[in-house]
Ligand SMILES: C[S@@+](CC[C@H](N)C(=O)[O-])C[C@H]1O[C@@H](n2cnc3c(N)ncnc32)[C@H](O)[C@@H]1O
């Protein structure tokens with residue numbers, strides 16, 4: 001990365017601006033031609049249906065704009081390809097509109113989502129199994145010693161929602177009393193003590209991750225990923241996980257979906273909210289980074305699990321939303337089945353996907369340089385998911401990304417491979433649409449280099465305002481924090497109107 005920066009030097013910023021200018025100037029249409037254009041101008045991002053809120057993933061795109069792009073550029077039964085599928089938006093919007101999705105991602109979360117939403121669950125059974133697990137947990141000495149307290153208002157026993165912890169010492173606790181209903185934060189001076197359930201726990205060396213610093217490892221107390229959780233939270237998580245894993249009914253997948261929701265919310269990476277916000281029961285994993293916090297909120301995994309089942313974005317609501325939003329679908333992980341199923345999902349490196357289907361549209365949100373380390377951050381979930389089933393094997397080394405182990409020249413050559421593959425796969429008059437967003441000139445230059453090397457041509461652009469403000473690290477001088485660029489590319493070997 002250093003070399004690249006030195007090579008490009010001071011000209012870099014100027015060059016990136018030339019590319020961005022070119023994008024900005026690409027095809028400005030009259031009102032009339034806009035209606036027929038590849039991209040939906042003047043469209044606002046709509047509120048996401050619940051099914052898209054179930055799992056955390058960074059950079060989720062507006063579903064309604066995605067759907068409009070699919071509808072404009074394909075006919076029913078056409079194939080839509082997404083080589084960087086993430087939270088599987090392209091898959092679901094294609095299913096919704098009667099198109100055939102083929103999506104790929106090296107992150108098993110994509111496959112997990114498509115798989116879970118393809119299944120029919122008895123929701124009463126999901127609720128009952130969750131209650132059974134939580135009751136059993138709450139009956140254990142570990143839970144009673146660590147997550148029960150006496151309400152300071154009504155003197156009755158109730159669940160602790162969270163502890164505030166400084167270093168390794170809890171100094172306060174909060175709860176919403178199950179008897180008097182009041183929310184209280186009390187000082188805490190007790191000791192932590194419990195016996196282990198002796199169940200499986202993740203064991204993964206975080207030192208292999210480029211985004212982990214020695215000071216992070218020191219702050220969390222060791223290089224094993226298990227240290228992302230406090231020892232007692234890890235015990236409870238291992239208990240819930242084991243209970244789910246031992247089930248042999250289809251509903252276990254719905255419970256695993258809820259378990260995935262609580263993993264990041266129960267780590268030491270959840271910051272204390274200031275007293276001013278007056279939300280003592282709430283926190284989150286605030287930024288897409290491994291956060292080594294001196295003080296943090298240790299959330300009760302049992303309460304989080306109940307929320308992940310019954311809450312507003314919980315599994316039951318997600319599945320009900322799935323039922324109304326999507327038709328039933330079948331899928332396969334083998335391209336040979338493409339004519340027999342409604343969609344294909346590949347847990348595969350898209351650099352290696354070169355044949356087996358012919359998309360009319362490629363619609364994708366590629367990785368933007370080094371902004372979000374998708375693979376590394378997803379280890380929080382994937383170390384558990386891999387253990388849950390062999391079909392979710394994770395391999396980070398094929399990820400297209402810029403970090404300490406992978407420089408820009410690697411990124412350019414990787415992105416060139418994927419773009420070239422897409423060009424090869426696409427119908428001659430097919431379109432490729434990708435979104436891009438970065439405040440780093442290097443990222444824009446790398447994208448431009450990959451587009452040029454793959455010999456694709458820019459046809460149209462859309463500068464889309466969106467509602468998201470959470471990706472605070474993507475805001476800057478170009479106003480990119482609240483906007484995404486949508487670029488449409490065509491095959492260079494096909495004559496096109498309006499190409500620049
Ligand atoms: C910007 S994210 C996509 C986010 C997506 N828009 C969403 O809504 O979730 C890019 C994705 O590319 C995936 N990816 C990176 N390298 C890949 C590769 N070689 N093959 C397939 N997928 C890859 C990452 O795992 C990540 O999910």
Ligand SMILES: [Zn+2]
Pocket residue numbers: 151152153154155156177178179180181182
């Ligand atoms: Zn009370």
